Amino acid sequence: MNIKESNYYNQSIDFVKGILILLVFLGHLVVGKIEDNLVRYFIYSFHMPLFIGISGYLFNFNSLNNNPKVFIKKLFGRILIPYILANFFYSTFINIDFLIKFNFKEFVIGFFKSIIFSYYHLWYIQGYISYIIVSYLLLKFLKFDIKNLIIGLIISLFIYYLYFFIKPENIFIKIFLNNFRSYNLIFFIIGYFIKEKKINIKISKNIVIIGTLIFFINSILEFFTIKVSDIYIYIYQIQNIIIYYISNILLIIILLKICEEYLKMQNKIINFIGKNSLYFYLWHVLPIMILKSKILDKNIYLYYLLGIISFWLLYLIIKKYILMKNKKVEGKNYV
Secondary structure: OOHHHOOOOOHHHHHHHHHHHHHHHHHHHOOOOHHHOHHHHHHHOOHHHHHHHHHHHHOOHHHHHHOHHHHHHHHHHHHHHHHHHHHHHHHHHOOHHHHHOOOHHHHHHHHHHHHHOOOHHHHHHHHHHHHHHHHHHHHHHHOOOHHHHHHHHHHHHHHHHHHHHHOOOOHHHHHHHHHHOHHHHHHHHHHHHHHOOOOOOOOOHHHHHHHHHHHHHHHHHHHHHOOOOHHHHHHHHHHHHHHHHHHHHHHHHHHHHHHHHOOOOOOHHHHHHHHOHHHHHHHOHHHHHHHHHHOOOOOHHHHHHHHHHHHHHHHHHHHHHHHHHHHHHHHHHHO
16 A cells, blocks of 8 residues: 555554654663673664664655755754753753752863763754755755665765774764764665655565564674674674664565555554654653662662653653643644
8 A cells, every 4th residue: 555645644653663662761771781781782783773764764855845944944843942952951960960069160061062972862863864964965966766775875884884893083073973873874765765665675474584584683693793802803893784784674674564554553552652752762761860870779670660660650741741732732723
């Protein structure tokens, strides 16, 4: 079924986004370094590429192309303002001890450092905007051409190698790499090409099996080979890059095609989380930060219990906020 010709809202996209937000929360809640924790490594190996692929799928090129001012206005109101507020809040929160101790110099330095480097998980918003800009320029000048995919892949591979292996010391390059994570660009472009039927692969049972196998090989093999000797480092780097991109591109294609085939995958709570994913993404880290500083060292079981409860409370708060926001909009429309 062609989504664009259907009168049905694709609830399956919200369902998948909701699952991914839960995995993002779990990945941040679980204790331990990523390279030492199989659960965290497994989640981190695919959740953001898939999320970015879905973002590309939902990207409205025609809206930006036909009326850039309206598009930018909506982007600013829906995404940039919430991001700016979250960035200011987290940058203040993590440096609050300096403020309490009246150490204003250290507070200001820490605050602006956090703002410039885009705190922790907030890189995604800047990355998302950069993917829109680059994809728009590629589509504007190259239309729907295979060159888009090739250029997107070359940019992604180059930035991936810089970010994970070269790790430049230049401060401006570090800010660029940290804030935009352009190694994910190809996933955004793939998502958009799928929506526009430029990647028209029929999902068979064999493709699902092969894609799933490669996906698990990527996650598990990377985890157990992350600490390799210098002798094998170059082999590992090549294997790491190839499997990372192949597995995630296949996963994006398979899941988006499934979403197109089955429009009504849904669960009331999960779909709400997916539909309002920005709010959950921006604010889910706050209770985890508090719990890690106050509870984790005392009782790890209590930490996990309160972590789960905190996400439920966040769900209730966001749900209440959305209801109030919708009533306000309805009231304006009525007047």
